Amino acid sequence: MRPRRLAPFLPVLAALALPLAAGPSGTLVVLNKSDASAWLVDPESGARLASVPTGEGPHEADVTPDGRLAVVTNYGGKTPGSTLTLIDLAAGTAAGTIDLGEHRRPHGVQLLPDGKRAVVTAEASQALLVVDLAERKVVAAIPTGEKVSHMVALSPDGKTAFVSSIGSGTVTAIDLGRGEKTRSVKTGEGAEGIAVTPDGKEVWVGNRASDTLTVLDAATLEAKRTISCAQFPIRLELSPDGATLLASNARSGDVAVFDTKAGTERRRVKMPMAAATTEGRLFADRFGKSPVPIGLLVPPAGKVAFVANSNADAVVVFDLESGAILRTLPAGAEPDGLAWTPLKPVAGAGETR
DSSP states (O other), X not given: OOOOOOGGGHHXXXXXXOOOTTOOOSEEEEEETTXXXXXXXXXXXXXXXXXXXXXXXXXXXXXXXXXXXEEEEEEESSSEEEXXXXXXXXXTEEEEEEEXXXXXXXXXXXXXXXXXXXXXXXXTTTEEEEEETTTXXXXXXXXXXXXXXXXXXXXXXXXXXXXXXXXXXXXXXXXXXXXXXXEEEEOOTTEEEEEEOTTSSEEEEEETTTTEXXXXXXXXXXXXXXXXXXXXXXXXXXXXXXXXXXEEETTTTEEEEEETTTTEEEEEEEOXXXXXXXXXXXXXXXXXXXXXXXXXXXXXXXXXXXXXXXXXXXXXXXXXXXXXXXXXXXXXXXXXXXXXXXXOOOTTOEEOO
């Protein structure tokens, strides 16, 4: 493991090393793209409970409803990835690998309500894959017909998947029961971050190159409103009650907080400045030494938000209601995807790489 580059954050750590009031109970899963690892992190102390090896370029993760298993997409680097890593979250160890065969560049992932299957976007295949976790194989590949199908969000009942495609600037609805695409609509250039409201009525999508958010009717995919969101909204996350939406803005280095009912921006939470990491060359080239917030997570308690800052090897925690930054947690090289489990790894899980 290389030394952590946390010098720019030392004053922040010193000032914010306070316990989280009514902090969430559970474990934060942090994917480190340049380390090819997943860290299991105590959300209050910042202690690394385990480091689990993944495939190259882990980008996104989701967790089964029982909190015991994480599924990680291995996007790859110069060589396209074609695997998923399974993590036993109770043991804090790798639980196996799923080979996706011909399908390359897996990125977005969501667990279906049964906890037995996952849907995974495969950019190179322009498809949404349905993966059986027990059989460890792809059981269906549903074409999106769109370029760079990147992220996926599910309706609350798990019957419909919504896929955002960066290259086409579209959102595609897929009927998982029939295994077919039902409709695609243009939302804006660089459609990427996507989230479905808890009531299943709306789909929110971030159009990173257009600096906008589009709100779609989930049943028809008709656009209900378009909202300005500068600059480069790259991920979206809803609070458990659906009242608040977060958008991480990679170019402006902040997280925008929206009132979903009013469709208005409440505030901006500016991320701390940091030196760009050597490993994070993609974002260093694009954004220099500016903070680059990407991955977002609001745990079930809905009191705080976690933000992966890829140029800083750190995760920032802020209060969802006030926007106050509570603390900064160290991460591996170029953190991106975040996930959550209510479990804690067994005592002595320690390092696994």
